[in-house]
């Protein structure tokens with residue numbers, strides 16, 4: 100006997116003016132199934148989710164729920180039909196506390212609380228204002244809010260992309276159980292490890308159309324990449340690490356951090372960042388890495404310790420001071436970095452305009468050429484280039500990275516740069532970071548995907564509870580070692596990390612939002 104689908108969408112199309120975000124998308128999901136929705140950046144995944152959950156309306160297509168045609172014209176209609184989303188951007192209203200947000204959406208409070216605890220946040224205060232809650236926690240709250248109303252089909256758009264490993268693990272557990280309970284989950288992710296651990300099948304979109312549906316079986320990744328990228332070439336190998344570095348004489352550190360302290364979040368952190376290296380930072384959520392990057396980028400003032408750049412002490416009062424010292428910051432939260440209503444080109448050229456005094460036709464020509472080459476390198480989808488806010492999430496992220504390549508900074512602080520980036524472009528970013536190091540630049544690279552450390556970094560800096568607990572060469576950094584180190588365990592000690600609770604740098608304080 101074949102089971103009939105819980106949700107069956109076909110022929111879905113959506114145009115934004117001349118841009119066809121979706122041309123012919125279909126998606127069929129069975130009860131009890133965790134179904135991956137995959138596709139390169141800009142393929143149309145978020146657009147399909149928004150249509151299925153009533154946030155936008157389609158120009159064409161048919162949606163059946165349990166075999167019955169439904170007209171989903173609003174979020175309320177979607178909710179009545181049993182479809183509920185968790186979008187890429189947090190949905191709580193920033194100026195309201197959590198409780199008021201729950202009331203506003205008619206979310207039952209007790210089930211919400213229970214889910215929040217289940218998802219690994221034991222001590223949430225419902226009177227906290229959403230604005231003061233870190234991004235990762237906000238996403239978990241959005242999920243708890245959706246789970247609390249027990250939807251038939253839960254649609255998760257890159258749910259784990261902003262989450263550190265410990266929270267992501269909890270989320271995956273809960274999602275898996277939704278499937279076991281006979282409900283369905285549509286799961287958008289660019290991470291194959293998650294897809295293969297969690298999903299039963301995957302629907303692949305390319306350029307706005309469904310190009311395949313596959314069972315998740317060992318080895319299916321190749322097939323999915325092929326479907327996703329079509330004729331786009333995927334180069335799978337990152338340039339060998341350190342090719343130009345062996346011959347390099349030991350250099351004076353580009354940046355020397357000594358006993359750096361930021362309030363109660365970071366204490367006594369000392370390390371050097373050298374020209375020609377990519378130093379990885381590994382940490383669970385809220386261990387002080389945000390504060391470390393913000394202090395180096397000049398967006399918060401340290402409360403103690405020193406930062407030296409090229410041997411001279413610096414005190415950054417503003418991000419512009421760091422930029423003048425040749426330090427560029429690529430934040431994980433793209434909305435923080437981008438001028439959303441400006442064009443792709445303007446956004447990429449922004450640091451140029453800030454840094455250059457001699458403005459003129461030659462500069463402008465140079466700017467145009469540099470911007471064009473960055474767009475090409477990162478394969479930025481420029482179909483909706485007039486305003487950055489119209490780009491897909493992954494393409495927005497690429498614009499923040501392109502900006503700093505174009506600006507030619509000597510030191511780049513990359514905070515989770517590949518979040519939400521498709522597999523093909525991730526490779527390009529790894530290659531790019533190695534190339535920057537090969538050209539003598541220094542890169543500090545925080546990533547929530549541990550496997551990226553091995554691919555890209557020369558050394559690993561581990562932060563735990565606001566302190567630097569270990570530094571070691573990447574050769575010693577296999578994934579279990581990194582995981583143990585991130586949980587504050589000494590290297591070489593084996594432990595079941597699944598049962599350990601992750602401390603925050605200051606357990607009594609909700610982490611501050613980075614300015």
Ligand SMILES: Nc1ncnc2c1ncn2[C@@H]1O[C@H](COP(=O)(O)OP(=O)(O)OP(=O)(O)O)[C@@H](O)[C@H]1O
Pocket residue numbers: 115118119120121138139140141142143144145146147480482483488489490491492493494519521
């Ligand atoms: N409001 C809009 N105006 C114009 N174009 C838009 C708008 N919203 C989305 N698009 C375009 O539609 C296409 C599909 O975007 P969508 O966000 O659905 O992609 P995605 O598959 O979710 O990508 P990602 O993996 O990067 O999140 C992109 O080319 C995007 O620029």
